Amino acid sequence: MRKIAQNVVLSGIQPSGFIHLGNYLGAVQNWVQLQNQTEIQKRYYSVVDYHSLTQKYVGLKDDGGEAEEQEQKADSPQELTLKTAATLLACGIDPKKSTLFVQSHVQAHTEMMWFLSCLTPQSWLNKMIQYKEKKGSKSDKQTSLSLYSYPVLMAADILAYRANFVPVGEDQTQHLELAKDIAERFNKLFAEDQLFPVPDKLSYKESPWVYNRVMSLVDASKKMSKSDPQKRSCINLIDDPEIIRIKISRAKTDSLGRIKYDPARPELFNLLHIYAAIEGKDVKQIDKLFEDDNMFSFKEKLSNKLIDKICPIGEQALNLCAKQEDYLLDVLDQGAKEANKEAEFTLKMMKEKVGILRRNI
Template structure:
């Protein structure tokens, strides 16, 4: 069976974008792949984290995995820092990857901004650690969002160079899995910006722990426009929203995409159902759907967060199973590199 690896950073405020773009897909993938789902706490500290909040957020992501339906007996759930092999392989990859490759990483430029001289070295070599996360398990596939495709391409470059350097077809060239009709969920306040846990306004996102009243308020106040719901004329020949239509009405098509994803419907079906109707009616339908789908998950997350011993036990068991997979692969890497380990 093919093996997948993916992870979510424990930096707080898990939201609808995390659920639709990642966590929900994990649930469906676990039936078809040997699945490893990580809470990537080592990635989180590339920018400073309050230690107590980091621990709480690590448990929160784990609770989200469990509440959404990931089975910890079927899949491996653990936090990254439990498995030292991630950091050990990342150092080797620091010596395999080229500076020019890292200089092309757009996410570092976006996160460091004008202050890149003050950014941590960890943020700069973040993609090498991501490659190690994947390849220390020889994962064959990674479910990724559009914004992570470049990092996965770097992981493939690193695997290829390692294989060439040591004359072995050792690491797989991991393939991306980009799934779902709403892999990129945008802000409820600005349809041109990605929904983000770091945005100041809580009204810009639906948090996974929001209750029914909060979800209803956020959908009701989500930015739209004065026009009626669009119809099939907004789609191009491939059945996707045309660039011109999306550019003209970004907030409208963001909400339509969210509805399609939550309802597991195609965009043509959603547009056919609501075409020409006022947006107020569509928002009511979206509210009901979001409460139905997200309400039970949020309630279960809160229940699990109130029982940290159970969450910690899941992480501890997952860490043991992850180490059992990673350590033989790391040992082979050390032998190939030439490290003497008496």
């Protein structure tokens, strides 16, 4: 009888190319840390390229013209996927400890999504806040079915590996709750032996330095994003030292002078969180390091920390794409083989529970 891992972690990241500081501190650094936790038996990290398609084709003219709604990316989807995977490896994701794969390389995800869609009430999806926010005032012709239903695909991503721990940010918590509801409903309807463990959010409360939301350097009310039209709002892991110094020096702060941990000072609050996450220190105590500093000297120290930490990562990611693409593809291929083995096993059990006729070959 096949042995099933008890503690399984699953998380994913959309292929946006070389990742930025917010991706690293909010997610990927945590994934790397999980590789050292012996109580975790399996770790699956996926570049979720199917999720990135939710609005890709909306707004395209029927004659194949340019998108009306979206700016065309310079990189192809394949290049974006490879660059994201390269950055994950450069950040410290170890193929010997974690299964790194591309979502579209595992067909069971989308097949499982269909089964899960059939038992997910529309009323559950109607409650998803992110769909309402992304749709906004756009007409139905400007939004896709995938934008509405992708939380079900996210549930399939998780349940395919029977993951019971999912490290997600606050913006994905509601989707994880939906995955839990779907797992519980499937178990109740089809699986008395509880085929799916109920996935739970992985908590980092024991690590006071972890901060899931890295905010824009020019507007601390918004998350850091590469799509922000103000390019100095975001630090990319492939930025060179001079660019990092310029972005930090021009980061919005206030005129109060003293460096103090204070949520009422959101811009400084954000920079202190970044410093604490880079240093691995308690963010509530981090301001004590700068009691004698003004804003200029604090920003200079922060720039130095960032350069020391992320520039080697960026250099390695660039090198992987430029000179080691065969190695990168081999890692993803091996990861897909391992992920397929597990996901196909889950899908087979799922079909048996539902009562789908097996092929007699």
